[in-house]
Amino acid sequence: MSALARYFVANGKSVAGYDKTKTDITNALEDLGVKVHFEDSVAAIPAEFLNVDDTLIVYTPAIPKGHAEFNYFKDQNFEVLKRSAVLGEITRDTFCLAVAGTHGKTTTTSILGHLLYECNVPVTAFLGGVSENYDSNFILNGTEVTVVEADEYDRSFLTLSPDMAGLTSMDADHLDIYGEAEELKKSFVEFTKKLKPNGKLFVKNGLPIEGITYGIEDDADYSAQNIRIINGSYEFDLKTPNQTLQNFKFNLPGRHNLSNAIMALAMSVEYGLPHQQLANALASYSGVRRRFTYQIKTDDLVFIDDYAHHPEEINAVHQAVREMYPNKKVLAIFQPHLFSRTRDFADEFAKSLSQFDELLLLDIYPARELPIDGITTEWLLTKIENKNKKLIQKSELISEIKASNAPVILTIGAGDIGEQVKYIKQALSLENKL
Template sequence: MIENYTKIYFIGIGGIGMSSIALYFLDKGKTVGGYDKTKTDLTINLENHGALIHYDLKISKIPLEFSNKQDTLIIYTPAISKDNIELDFFINNSYKLLKRSEALGLISKNKFCIAIAGTHGKTTTSTILSHLLYENNISFTSFIGGISENYNSNYIEKGQDIILVEADEFDRSFLKLKPNIACITSIDPDHLDIYNSIKDLQDSFNEFACNLEKNGLLFKNFDLGIDGISYGFNSNAEYSIANYKTINDSSFFDILYKNGKCKNIRFEMPGKHNASNALAAFAICKNLKINDADLKKSLGTFKGVKRRFSYVLKSPKILIDDYAHHPKEIQAIQDSVFSLYPEKIIMAIFQPHLFSRTRDFMDEFAKTLSMFHEIVLLDIYPAREEPIKGVNSKELLNRMNNNNKKLLKKVELVNHIINSNADVIVIMGAGDIANEVEKIKNAILI
């Protein structure tokens, strides 16, 4: 059905998940266009590939190419407001509309589908797996929620035999998929603005696990109480990591599995959480009959994911940029950076993402952030949300048990960093904090 449309229009085309689907349809020779509120590197890349994009939310700005509802498909992100005027227009004019997840479900239908889910780790795992498949000449197309450093894209195509998708739990989107292989990296409380309770979230992941095609395989973190092929640092896991160590910012470890061992793997992304993600990708590839030597070589050439423990500078100060926006993710970053740099002064710069998430995890954020030597908080990035009374960065700051803490505006960051004694600066957040990274880098280099 989806192939019958010659024109595809996206509401929210600049999102990390939406833009990969837009690239897919451009690759198929479709006429592609859409709206987004801000021009970014992602939308510029789409425009360079021929997409017709506008940034002014007016019906009159919708290109005429999409005026015929018979051959135009509308794909929208659930992150947009329900009263979006373009969404209303297309509904009222009887266009065919699909959520992003529904589009992915149709793209992967009748294909061998691999779906990577989890509240944390799914983007890195999907990107590692994409690289392993690419390097080993497997026919696949992947839609990932981050930019691969190896391919500078969130859409990687080397054939159509396998469709690899990052399965997002937001809005229960991943329940639209029927994978042949699924992986669950983690299940921690999140999106409690969508889910009624932690149990509701867990039930949704259980339903995802039950959506496997007949004879499908489920890979799961050893710590999760779900039946499946287990992986992790625990020696009882079916795929486990042993002899983990870090040398010069790289990880080295062995992978053990039934009747086999892959020794002395070198992996550029530091942190045990990233080694675990690499292990998940390795386990899936073993079940696709890729041999150890080839997987070891491919893991050694993986360059990482943008904004996932990304080194921006290593001198004169160390500057690390990360998408972390949940207490568990911040804890993983904190563990990694303190392990790598035990003698250095470490500053965290954090922009909270969403009022609801800040409310739900206020104490957890405060506890985790307090472990850094110095903390800089920015105002909450609201994204799709309206303010919630009593939920703000000042309240979060007050709950932190640390005397070296500040609440700053973005324009104050550079001056503060220049005058700080911190040796390592870790920038974290899922909002527009990423736009400040280059300014901070340049200021440090002056």
Template sequence: MELEKIKRAYFVGIGGIGMSALARYFSKRGVRVCGYDKTRTRLTETLAEEGIAITYQDLETEIPADFHRAGPEVLVVYTPAIPKDAAILNFFLQGGFALNKRSQVLGIISLGMTCIAVAGTHGKTTTSSVIAHILQDSLYGCTAFLGGIAANYNSNVLYGNNNVVVVEADEYDRSFLTLHPDLAVITSMDADHLDIYGDAGSLEESFRLFAGQVKTGGRLFVRAGLPVQGNTYAVEQPADVQATNIRVEDGTFVFDYRDNQGTIEGVASRLPGRHNIENATAAIAVARQLGISAEKIRTALGNFKGVRRRFEYQVVRPDCVYVDDYAHHPEELRACFSALRELYPDRKLTVVFQPHLFTRTRDFAAGFAQVLSTVDDLLLLDVYPARELPIAGVTSAMLLDLVSGPEKALVAKEAVTTVIGQKKPALLVTVGAGDIDTLVEPLKKLLDHA
């Protein structure tokens, strides 16, 4: 695939956060971009507003005529989440088109560029977004493909005029093995995607292969304790790169950064929680490798507004705080709840959680139950299936039976606002990676006027 020859691009599953970033990139290059997704969302509507044609019907007749013949000027990108029997996918398969995964396209875009890749079962979206923001805010510059909407830019893709690209390296389906980064970060390697990997050992081996693809002379930063060789980073423990002297000042986390180049004191971050200090520490380490000054780094961290649905404040009042978060793995939930407890130690914590995928719910039921048992009041929604069919016996009711918290209940998604209106929580968080985000605006409106 030669980027300069591409005149038309079709995205099968265009509504995904990573796919939509690529769609925007090619549209910005002047390429005619079209796509299909099964669900209309705010993101797909935004893409349409930007001039990208999207259909929500899986029919061959919905494919524009100028996409009916394969050739070097036509790019077709698909997500593995699309069912194998999808009509549009099979039209391209049977038509002799070369189909590309998102990661393959990122690999081709990043060829010949200085590639900064962030991998991890969690933490990679925030870390890559912080790196991209430091580069943009300091005027160093970069192009970036992010796994979330960066609030400073209201976008998941940033455009640069230099030869530097920041990418989120996705471990799902071993996609990140198409990348050969100059600088890389591994934030975490907790067991996940066991429907793909089978066991934690296979997942770890995939991360080791990714680490081995860092270019000769490049640099890999690894969170301390992970079974991969690299420069380590950590919060309040021995490592090559450290965050120390962590404190909360006026509701903001502040810390000192330390590496072999010296110390940056009093780094303030709007990102709450020690897990986000860890993410910021990795981002600073990358920025230091690029020669960005301590003062520019401190300034950029101070004005970084975060990523949509990553500990995103929706309501902040003396009597009510409402946060929305994308957490969908036990360790992500633990980090989110820990940050809330540290910031608001005297408030009762009410959680609305939507489990994501039947396989993940089955594989990590004990872990989910343990962390959900630590909250004060749990409202559990049905499992969001995404690409999966139901699995016998794997339900939210099964998970709720394992939870030992003081207050817990199964709640239909359409009843959540009514229940929350009755409870009037002092500290509320909605968490999950499915369609729980459709509750955010109704809950925000409800609590704003409570």
């Protein structure tokens, strides 16, 4: 949503909006002149936006149905469009590259946007997270080409009509919307049919959909080969359908991130970008905030923050941290996101979280949902086999982390745990100095 706000500001429009809580993202929007308020009240809407003839209302499905401002705009016959519909309108007359999947789409989209930008493509990129390279979730270098994250939630991605589309994964998620995993898979198949004529589809090797395949050390059309880990970075060669391109460097840890990079490279090669420029661009990629982001990285202490909120994503984080720190004790702090997701994947969450040496569990972040009877963190905790587990409150976070002797600390989750990261970092940095 904030990327769209930045887009409209860049195009000279007056922009205002509501958010539930004040964050670094809303602060950055306010610095751009966007009027942001945090109380759901019609009285809080700036007067200039109450003109039905020249105000467009854009919303995300995260807004609850009972939202007073949202219902006011609908009742007063304002033009009200879902975020995905607006993205569909913006990208329709451009060469559009869209990335979909239950995991990995934000990182893949940001890598792709960065590669195109660094190769001087006139691109506008809408990202689902804040790129470390641009300190923004919006990249602007022209308007002929667009890169967009295609969100499967609420079938939002079906408003897009890309020239190139990528599919990273199809694991069950959002069962509050789809009911069952098979319906989610059907929506991904439907998304692939939204490609423009002669469009190209890229799929992770092994997914049950035909397209240009990508993978790691396998027989995919595009795959990473000859992989080495040197000074905490991946170095590899890229096998394409026609040749092998050598000497790529990628600085993000974890095979899941490397897989995302291979898709972005595959799309870029098919777009026509040259080998050496792509290699230079990939080597300069710094990541997405809250995607395996190092907050502290010293010989004695490592603190990593990640947005993972699905069991498969937690497994990917675990793989990455074990690969980088194979013999060190790892403390994970996890905040479950949504009551329905916690209910639907409780056993899978328990299995993925049990892999860490020590676990602190926060209360479920409700987001758009009301509580579900019997679905609590206490209930989830009983399913976790790790003996070093504990349920805590946010007020206890720092003291509990300090009480641990783990040299590797992870904060994981898609809720407001991200707002606690700066305080944890401050406390740990101060303690280290002492």
